Amino acid sequence: MKNIWTYPADVGYQGHEPLTGFTVETPDGTLGQVERQMNEPGRQHLIVDTSVWVFGKSLLVPAGIVRAIDTASRTVTVTHARDEIKAAPRFSFDSQTTEAAYLTEVDTYYAGLGQPAAL
Template sequence: MKNIWAYPADVGYQGQEPLTGFTVETPDGTLGQVERQMNEPGRQHLVVDTSVWVFGKSLLVPAGIVHSVDTAAKTVTVTHARDKIKAAPRFAFDSQTAEVGYLTEVGKYYAALGQPAAL
């Protein structure tokens, strides 16, 4: 199993520049905008504001599901559809990003989804 908490090597992005404000795209549309990101090894993830389609909700998106980063277009494309990401363990507050139990739960959820067939 790949590391869900690290950007895939083929993405060509390892946390070099901030992604805050980038639009996050899924195979079926826009997910939202990157509010914050964590680049600590073993815990790399994005916190995405989804107010464009789910009023007032943020989601934690592990770096391992990032498919591509386009710095010129300011977009991050992820591998899974919006409904799969929306069904992930609920992100309610920032301190959860430091909670081992929460991160384990999120990691298990995405590992169980596996890789989508194609983008």
């Protein structure tokens, strides 16, 4: 699998424009809004507020599952379904998202999912 912690080259995102407030779309609906982002090389990810459909929960979305970024519509589109992202290792603001053990757990989870069937 590709590097889950780096935006795919075909997305064309260099990390210069903030994505905070962008809506995150999955193949099966809206996931939520970007609350925070990490652009450190090798650890790029988004923290998405899912209060739209999961009250009070935030999820970590690795940059590697981003399929497209539309700055005009302020939308980030990801490759995996909401339930797959929801089932990923639990994100908590109490723990640091840069902890190696947590990032390894997330990496292993998405590697186990493989590539989505169709986009």
